[in-house]
Amino acid sequence: MKYSEEMADKLNELLQRNYDSEKGFKNAVDDVDNPQLKSFFKEKAQERYDFGHELKSEIRNFGEAPEKGSSVKADAHRTWMDLKAALSGDNEVAVLEEAIRGEKMAVENYNKVINEIDFPPSTKNLLLKQRNAIQKTLENVKSLEDSFS
Numbered sequence: 001m002k003y004s005e006e007m008a009d010k011l012n013e014l015l016q017r018n019y020d021s022e023k024g025f026k027n028a029v030d031d032v033d034n035p036q037l038k039s040f041f042k043e044k045a046q047e048r049y050d051f052g053h054e055l056k057s058e059i060r061n062f063g064e065a066p067e068k069g070s071s072v073k074a075d076a077h078r079t080w081m082d083l084k085a086a087l088s089g090d091n092e093v094a095v096l097e098e099a100i101r102g103e104k105m106a107v108e109n110y111n112k113v114i115n116e117i118d119f120p121p122s123t124k125n126l127l128l129k130q131r132n133a134i135q136k137t138l139e140n141v142k143s144l145e146d147s148f149s
Helices: 003-031 035-061 072-087 091-116 121-148
Strands: none
Touching: 003 035, 003 091, 003 121, 035 091, 035 121, 091 121
């Protein structure tokens, strides 16, 4: 496999993850009643949308094509989130718990990709910036969960 194809494959993994996260945050908006949480989740959905566009640009810079759509695994996770929220007497806490789980997975995915390939500095900086933002979101979601518990 060519170097550019290998980089694009790894970036496409993260792109897929961002599609999944964006959809998850959009679903979370519908699953909570609290206006603060709705606003937070809308903001995070937009952030992941923006991350996706940045990744698409990087993939194209390597002469490859970005993938489209979300993963089946993520679709199943969103269905589980919706079901858990519907069955829970406290939708906010249930949704926040699932958001924490998803953000932990996203940080792990970014760390894995960053450590697997020797990306050019500009690409690595982009990935680190996105990973750090996701880590910050994880910390914020944990704080929100504490305030709703």
